[in-house]
Amino acid sequence: MKKATKLRNLITNNDILIAPAVYDCISAKVAENSGFKIAFTSGFSLSASLLGKPDLGLLTASEIIERIKYISASIDIPVIADIDTGYGGVLNVMRTVNEVVLAGAGGIILEDQEWPKRCGHFENKSVVSSSNHVQKIRAAIEARDDSELVIVARTDALSVHGLDEAIHRGRLYADAGADIVFIEAPQSKEQMIKIAQELEGIPLFANMIEGGKTPMLNSEELATLGFKICAFALSGLFSATLGLSDCFRHLALYGNTGELLDRMSFNDFKKLIELPKYLELQERYKE
Numbered sequence: 001m002k003k004a005t006k007l008r009n010l011i012t013n014n015d016i017l018i019a020p021a022v023y024d025c026i027s028a029k030v031a032e033n034s035g036f037k038i039a040f041t042s043g044f045s046l047s048a049s050l051l052g053k054p055d056l057g058l059l060t061a062s063e064i065i066e067r068i069k070y071i072s073a074s075i076d077i078p079v080i081a082d083i084d085t086g087y088g089g090v091l092n093v094m095r096t097v098n099e100v101v102l103a104g105a106g107g108i109i110l111e112d113q114e115w116p117k118r119c120g121h122f123e124n125k126s127v128v129s130s131s132n133h134v135q136k137i138r139a140a141i142e143a144r145d146d147s148e149l150v151i152v153a154r155t156d157a158l159s160v161h162g163l164d165e166a167i168h169r170g171r172l173y174a175d176a177g178a179d180i181v182f183i184e185a186p187q188s189k190e191q192m193i194k195i196a197q198e199l200e201g202i203p204l205f206a207n208m209i210e211g212g213k214t215p216m217l218n219s220e221e222l223a224t225l226g227f228k229i230c231a232f233a234l235s236g237l238f239s240a241t242l243g244l245s246d247c248f249r250h251l252a253l254y255g256n257t258g259e260l261l262d263r264m265s266f267n268d269f270k271k272l273i274e275l276p277k278y279l280e281l282q283e284r285y286k287e
Contacts, residue, residue: 004148007078007106010037011150011179011203016223019231023049024067025074027236029272032075038106040080041068042233044119049237057116061087061096069103078106080152080229085115085128090139097143107150109182109205110140112157112169120184121212125156130169137176152205152229153178156185159213163191167198174202180228181205185213192217196226203228210238 010017019038022028023045031039044055046067051058061083068081081100086093093110100108111117112133114126127133133153140151153173158166163186170181182205186192192215196204206227208216212234219230247260257264270276 002148003072003078003104003106004101004150007038007080007150008148008179010078011228016219016227017229018219019080019229020236021045021231021233022071022079023237025070026272027240028071028075028079031236032077033272036077038078038080038229039071039075040107040109040231040233041071041082042237043082043084043117044234045237046082055117055119055122057084057118059084061092061099065096065099065103068100068105072104079104080107080109080150081105082109084117085111085113086136086140088115090135093136093139094143097140097149101144101147101149105149107152107179108140109152109154110136111154111182111184112136120154120156120207121209121214123159125159127155127157127160130157130172133169134172134176137173137178141177150179151177152180152182154182154184154205158183158187158191159185163194167195170195170199170202174199179203182207187213187215189215189217192222192225192227200226205229205231207231207233208235209233210235 017038018036019040020031020036021042022031022039028039046064047053047055047059050063064083072079083096083100086096112127114128118125137151137153155166155169157169166183170183174181180203181199183195184207186195204227206222207214222230250260251257
């Protein structure tokens, strides 16, 4: 079964989907092994991990697509790929969608910011007209052809034009054919309740960022409000960075990993990267 088909089937179920953001193959495999049914790539995490730079539109389409290809190939669960604004006009969106389908993604997030975009929880964002983004959504639908790629339409209009305009855009994007609507960075539970009420019947995407603008709600609370996907965009990146910081700080101070040893296992890591499977294949085809 195609990963896009898997994702569509999951969306039709009643259960809310928790989607951790992944940024490389190790984080993707950890997500899958932890029992998650889907994952997504966050532009913030990719920019930080690949470039060591903030999410300010610095990543190119080719860099994004290459990382999506490796991540998608490393796991069996569907990946929703953040493709920012599509990297240009409608023709660029169509080419990006073609490439993402070939890369094996199950879905995309396509946003209505002006380029260069910036992280949805940063200040001073700007957005294109709603009609411009509607055309991009329609172009993405045509470009996906029969792949069943799931299209998440994101709007950043809330911080620019207010909640009512963001909700209006969400409805327009759903009417244009988007499968899921993502209103970025609501700043209170009351705003999230209004989004869910005004867009009732439309699958909704919520983005939880520790220290971000949106209140941190758990998946049960979000499901009760009416959200379909609960994404944790930076939890993995923050945790991995904290773990590396602890390890390297200890190593720099004491010249060994000492008390951290009980948190490290070569055997566990070999299982994560499926070493036994590849050794068996190598042995099977040995001359």
